[in-house]
Amino acid sequence: MRVVIGVDLGSTTTKAVVLGEDGRMLGRGITNTRSNYDVACALAKGEAVVATRFALFREELRGRLPDGPAGDAIVREVERCFRLEQYLGQLAELREELRTVAEPATWHRFGPELGARAVALADRIGREAPAAFASDAPRGSEFFRDLVGARWRVLAEDPATRGSVGFDGLMSCFDKAIVRVENRALDLSFARHARPAVERYIRESGGIERDFAHALGNAAAVAAATQIVEWNVVGTGYGRSKLPFRKEQIRSEILCHGLGAHRFFPGTRTVLDIGGQDTKAIQVDERGIVTSFQMNDRCAAGCGRYLGYIADEMNVAVQELGPMAQRATRSVRINSTCTVFAGAELRDRLALGQKREDVVAGLHRAIVLRAMSLLARSGGVRDEFTFTGGVARNAAAVAALHQLVRENYGEVTLNISPDSIYTGAYGAALFALRGAEVPAAVA
Amino acid sequence: MNDARGASRDAIPKEPSMARQKEMLGAHYHRLAHATELGLRSAYTFVPGNLTELLLSFDVLPVLPEINALQSAMRGKSADFIALAEKLGQSEDVCTYVKCDYGMLKSGNVGPTGERLPRPDLLLLSYTGCFTFMKWFELLKQEYRAPVAMLHVPYQGDGRVTAEMRDYVVKQLRKVVIPALEKVTGRRYDEDRLKELLARSAQAEEDFVWVLRSARHRPSPIDAYFGGVYYIGPIFTAFRGTQEAVDYYRILRGEVEARLAAGAGPITPEGPLGPERYRLVVEGPPNWTSFRDFWRMFSDEGAVVVASTYTKVGGVYEDGFRHDPSRPLESLAEYCLGCYTNLDLPSRTAKIARYVQEFDADGFLVHSVKSCDSFSAGQLVILREVERRTGKAGAFLESDLVDARYFSASNVKNRLESYLQMIEQQRRGAVSCAS
Numbered sequence: 001m002r003v004v005i006g007v008d009l010g011s012t013t014t015k016a017v018v019l020g021e022d023g024r025m026l027g028r029g030i031t032n033t034r035s036n037y038d039v040a041c042a043l044a045k046g047e048a049v050v051a052t053r054f055a056l057f058r059e060e061l062r063g064r065l066p067d068g069p070a071g072d073a074i075v076r077e078v079e080r081c082f083r084l085e086q087y088l089g090q091l092a093e094l095r096e097e098l099r100t101v102a103e104p105a106t107w108h109r110f111g112p113e114l115g116a117r118a119v120a121l122a123d124r125i126g127r128e129a130p131a132a133f134a135s136d137a138p139r140g141s142e143f144f145r146d147l148v149g150a151r152w153r154v155l156a157e158d159p160a161t162r163g164s165v166g167f168d169g170l171m172s173c174f175d176k177a178i179v180r181v182e183n184r185a186l187d188l189s190f191a192r193h194a195r196p197a198v199e200r201y202i203r204e205s206g207g208i209e210r211d212f213a214h215a216l217g218n219a220a221a222v223a224a225a226t227q228i229v230e231w232n233v234v235g236t237g238y239g240r241s242k243l244p245f246r247k248e249q250i251r252s253e254i255l256c257h258g259l260g261a262h263r264f265f266p267g268t269r270t271v272l273d274i275g276g277q278d279t280k281a282i283q284v285d286e287r288g289i290v291t292s293f294q295m296n297d298r299c300a301a302g303c304g305r306y307l308g309y310i311a312d313e314m315n316v317a318v319q320e321l322g323p324m325a326q327r328a329t330r331s332v333r334i335n336s337t338c339t340v341f342a343g344a345e346l347r348d349r350l351a352l353g354q355k356r357e358d359v360v361a362g363l364h365r366a367i368v369l370r371a372m373s374l375l376a377r378s379g380g381v382r383d384e385f386t387f388t389g390g391v392a393r394n395a396a397a398v399a400a401l402h403q404l405v406r407e408n409y410g411e412v413t414l415n416i417s418p419d420s421i422y423t424g425a426y427g428a429a430l431f432a433l434r435g436a437e438v439p440a441a442v443a
Numbered sequence: 444m445n446d447a448r449g450a451s452r453d454a455i456p457k458e459p460s461m462a463r464q465k466e467m468l469g470a471h472y473h474r475l476a477h478a479t480e481l482g483l484r485s486a487y488t489f490v491p492g493n494l495t496e497l498l499l500s501f502d503v504l505p506v507l508p509e510i511n512a513l514q515s516a517m518r519g520k521s522a523d524f525i526a527l528a529e530k531l532g533q534s535e536d537v538c539t540y541v542k543c544d545y546g547m548l549k550s551g552n553v554g555p556t557g558e559r560l561p562r563p564d565l566l567l568l569s570y571t572g573c574f575t576f577m578k579w580f581e582l583l584k585q586e587y588r589a590p591v592a593m594l595h596v597p598y599q600g601d602g603r604v605t606a607e608m609r610d611y612v613v614k615q616l617r618k619v620v621i622p623a624l625e626k627v628t629g630r631r632y633d634e635d636r637l638k639e640l641l642a643r644s645a646q647a648e649e650d651f652v653w654v655l656r657s658a659r660h661r662p663s664p665i666d667a668y669f670g671g672v673y674y675i676g677p678i679f680t681a682f683r684g685t686q687e688a689v690d691y692y693r694i695l696r697g698e699v700e701a702r703l704a705a706g707a708g709p710i711t712p713e714g715p716l717g718p719e720r721y722r723l724v725v726e727g728p729p730n731w732t733s734f735r736d737f738w739r740m741f742s743d744e745g746a747v748v749v750a751s752t753y754t755k756v757g758g759v760y761e762d763g764f765r766h767d768p769s770r771p772l773e774s775l776a777e778y779c780l781g782c783y784t785n786l787d788l789p790s791r792t793a794k795i796a797r798y799v800q801e802f803d804a805d806g807f808l809v810h811s812v813k814s815c816d817s818f819s820a821g822q823l824v825i826l827r828e829v830e831r832r833t834g835k836a837g838a839f840l841e842s843d844l845v846d847a848r849y850f851s852a853s854n855v856k857n858r859l860e861s862y863l864q865m866i867e868q869q870r871r872g873a874v875s876c877a878s
Contacts, residue, residue, distance in 0.1 A: 238857070252861035255868055289872040290865045292836055295858055377823055377839070 001056075002231040005048065006428025007041050008256065009237035012276030012304060012390065015425040016044035018052045019433055021231070027051030028422050032143045033182045041235070042185050044425075053190040053223040054079055060219035064212065077135065078216070081204070082197035084133040086188050088126060090144045093186055095122040097177035110169030117165045118173045124161070125151050140317045145178055150317075194220040234432035236424050238278065248435065254282055254293045256427030261386040262288030263430060264423065265415040269382040272371055272401070273423065274391035276304040279371050281378035294378040301339045302370030304390050310363055313343045314356070321360055325396030328361035335366065342366065361396065368400040372408065381405050384413040388423035392416050458710055460695040464674045467691065469556055471681050475504055476558035484564040484628050487583060489576055490757050492569035492596050492779040494620065496640040496684035496766065500633055501624045505681050506560055508579065512543035514555035516731035516845035524550060525846055538814040539846040541579045548586060564627045566591040567620065572598055572784040573817045592623035596779045602790045604780045612776035638768035640684030641775075645765040650692035651679065652760045657699050658749040659802055662719035664702035666709040668748035669738040672729055676754040683766075711742045720745030721863055724798045724807040726752045726791075726825065727818055730855075732847035740856050744863050750798035752791065755783035788821045795825060796832040805866050808838045808859075813849050836869065838862035 029047025065071035102115035524546025843849035
C-alpha cells in the first residue's frame with residue numbers, strides 16, 4: 001500500500017500522521033524524545049506506521065470481530081498488550097545501558113553497589129510492568145521516559161530500594177542511561193512486538209476459541225508483512241530544517257496548522273495553536289489557505305513550556321494542572337511575560353495563603369490572555385475558531401479561552417479535535433499528498 | 444576568508460560603487476579624526492532632518508551618531524558599548540542606538556574605523572519626530588559641554604506641509620542655526636556657497652531617485668532595503684552637496700543600468716541574487732548586528748525588497764522634492780519637514796500601500812524594532828490597513844537595531860520562511876481557482 005506521511009518536529013513532542021492515497025488518516029504517532037531530531041522523526045514515523053498496521057490488523061479481522069464496541073475493545077486490548085511489549089523491550093535496553101553506565105570507575109563516589117542496585121531497580125520495574133499496563137490502570141503519560149522515570153524516582157527515594165547508593169547516585173545513573181536509550185533507534189516495530197502481544201492477549205483473556213486465536217495471529221502476520229511504501233513525506237515544525245528532507249518536502253508549521261485545522265473543521269477561519277514554545281494565531285480562507293498569521297516573538301512565555309515549568313515548580317505532572325485549575329473558585333492574577341517570574345509569583349501567592357487551584361487557574365488565564373493579544377494582532381477571531389496544539393487538550397485552558405473569546409468577539413463556534421495535537425503533522429501529510437510523485441522508501 | 448557556505452568572500456564580486464562608498468566613508472572618518480589639524484569644525488547631528496549642505500558651507504563636518512551606532516553594530520562592537528551604557532545607568536528599555544553611541548563615547552569615542560571622533564563644536568539637534576533625540580543630546584551636552592542649536596521641525600500631523608510650517612523652520616534656520624554656526628566657526632553665512640552645494644545635491648538626488656525607481660523592473664536590479672541602506676542610501680547623509688556624491692551616484696546609476704540591460708538582479712554579499720521569486724516592501728529599520736545573516740535569509744529564498752521606508756528617513760524624494768538652490772533655506776526646511784520620521788500614520792500607510800502597488804510587490808513586511816517607539820507605534824494598524832488596501836498579505840517580524848540580544852535568528856528565519864511559503868500557497872491557490 002502507498003501512503004504519505006507528515007512529520008511535525010515540535011519543541012516538546014514530535015508527531016507523525018500517515019494518510020492513505022485517498023487522504024484517509026490511517027495512523028498517528030507521537031514521541032517526546034528531544035535528544036536527537038533524526039531519532040525523534042524515526043520514532044514518530046515508526047509509531048504512526050504501527051498505528052497504520054493496527055488499522056490493517058483490524059481490517060484483516062473484518063467478519064471475525066464482533067460488531068461495534070466489543071470488536072473495538074478486543075483491538076484495544078491487543079494494542080495495550082503491544083504497548084506493554086514495547087515497554088518491556090525499551091526497559092531491557094535501559095537495563096543494558098544502566099549496566100554499562102554504572103561502571104564503578106565512573107561513579108566511584110556512589111560506592112561499588114551502584115550497578116547492581118540500578119539493574120535491580122530496572123528488573124523490579126519490569127516485574128511491575130504488567131500491572132502498570134493493566135486495562136484499568138491509570139497511566140499519567142504515554143511516553144516511556146515519563147513512565148519509567150516517574151517509577152524510578154519513587155523507588156530511588158525509598159531507603160529500602162536505594163540502599164547505600166543513595167538517591168543522587170541512582171538518578172544520575174538513570175539520567176545518563178535514558179539519554180543513551182533515547183538517542184538510539186530501537187526496534188519498536190509492529191513486526192517485532194505484534195505476535196508476542198497477541199500471545200499475551202490470548203493468555204490473559206483465557207477461554208478464547210482456538211479459531212479466533214488463530215485468526216488474531218494470522219491478522220497480525222498479514223498486517224506485519226504488508227509492504228507500506230512511503231509515497232511522499234513532508235516535514236514541518238520548529239525542527240524541520242534538521243529533517244533529512246529536500247527543500248520541497250519542508251513546509252512551515254503555519255501553513256500546516258492552517259491546512260490541518262481546516263481539514264479537521266472545514267468551517268475554520270481562525271486557528272489558534274499553542275505549542276511548546278510557539279503560539280500561533282492564523283487566519284485562513286475558505287480553502288484553508290493562510291491569509292495572515294502572528295507568532296510570539298522575542299519570548300516564549302505563555303506557551304506550553306510555561307505550563308511545564310509551572311508543573312515542575314509545583315511538583316505535579318503537567319496533565320494534572322488542567323483538572324486542578326478546574327477546581328478553582330476564583331482566578332488569581334498572574335503575569336505572562338516571564339515564565340520564571342510567574343514561577344516566583346506562584347510561590348509568593350501560595351505563601352500568602354492563596355489556594356493552589358486558584359493560582360493555577362490564574363496561570364491558565366495568563367496563557368490565554370497572551371494568546372488573545374496574538375489573535376488580535378493577526379486580525380481577530382472569526383467564526384469558526386479552531387484551537388490546536390498540546391494545550392488544546394487542557395480543559396482549563398479551553399474554558400479560559402472560551403470565556404475570553406466570548407467577551408471580546410461574541411459567540412463563535414470553538415472547535416477542538418481529539419487529534420488536535422496532530423494538526424501540524426496532518427497538514428504536512430496533506431501537503432505530502434498534494435506533492436506525491438515518486439516513491440521514496442519502504443517502511 | 445570563507446563564509447558558512449564555504450564560498451570565498453574574496454571571490455564574491457563587488458561593484459565599484461560598493462568599494463567607492465567604503466573608501467568615501469573611510470576618508471570621512473579619517474577627516475573627522477584629523478579635523479583639528481585640518482582646521483575643520485564638527486557638528487553632531489541626526490540623519491533625519493540633517494542640514495549637511497548648510498554645515499559643509501561652513502566647512503563643518505557632520506558626525507551622525509546613529510550611523511556610528513549601526514556601523515559599530517556591523518563591526519560587532521555594539522554589545523560591549525551597550526553593556527557599558529547599561530552599567531553607567533541607561534535602562535534596558537532605552538533605544539539601543541543611544542546606548543551604543545553613549546557606550547562608544549564613554550569608551551574613548553573611537554569610531555567604527557578605529558579612529559577617534561572629534562569632540563563636537565556644536566550639537567545640532569534637528570528634531571523630526573523622534574523624542575529620544577532630545578534625551579540623547581542631553582547626554583551629549585552633559586558630556587561635551589558643547590553648545591546646542593535646536594531645530595524644531597513641526598510634525599506633519601495633518602499629513603501635509605503648510606507655508607507656515609516651512610516659514611517656522613526657515614525662521615529657526617536664520618535665527619538659531621546659522622548664528623550658532625557663525626559663532627562656532629567665526630565665519631559669515633555664505634549663501635552662494637550653500638547654493639552651489641544644493642545644486643550638487645539636486646543633481647545627485649536625480650540619480651538616487653532613478654536608482655530606487657529601477658526596482659520597478661522585473662527582476663529588480665537592486666535590493667531597496669538591504670542594498671538600500673548598505674550602499675545606495677547612506678552616502679546621502681554625510682556627503683550630500685559634494686562632488687563626490689554626484690560622482691558616486693553617477694557610477695551607481697551606470698551599474699544599475701548595466702544590470703537592467705542584462706536582466707540581472709541585485710548584488711548581495713553572497714554574490715548576484717538568483718532568480719527573483721518574491722518582491723517585497725519593507726517597513727522599519729533593519730537589524731544591524733546580524734545584517735548579513737538577515738539579508739541572506741531573504742536572498743536564499745529569492746526574496747528581493749523592491750521598496751522600503753527606512754531608506755526615506757534621510758529624505759523623501761520620490762514625490763518630486765529636490766533641494767533647490769534658488770530657494771536655499773526654504774528647500775532645506777521642506778526637506779526636513781518631509782522626512783519619513785516626520786510623517787503621520789495615514790501618510791506612512793498610504794506610502795507603503797503605494798509602494799506595494801507601484802512596485803508590483805507580492806507582499807510587505809514590517810520589521811518592528813524594540814528600540815524605536817516612534818517607528819513601532821501604529822505599525823500593526825499600518826499592517827492591517829495596507830493589507831486591506833492592497834489585498835496583499837503582510838508579515839510582522841520583531842528584533843532590534845543594534846542589540847544582538849533581541850535578534851533570534853531561528854525565530855526570524857522561521858517567520859520569514861512561513862510568510863514566503865504563505866505567499867507561495869496563495870499564488871498556487873489563486874492559480875487553482877483560476878483554472
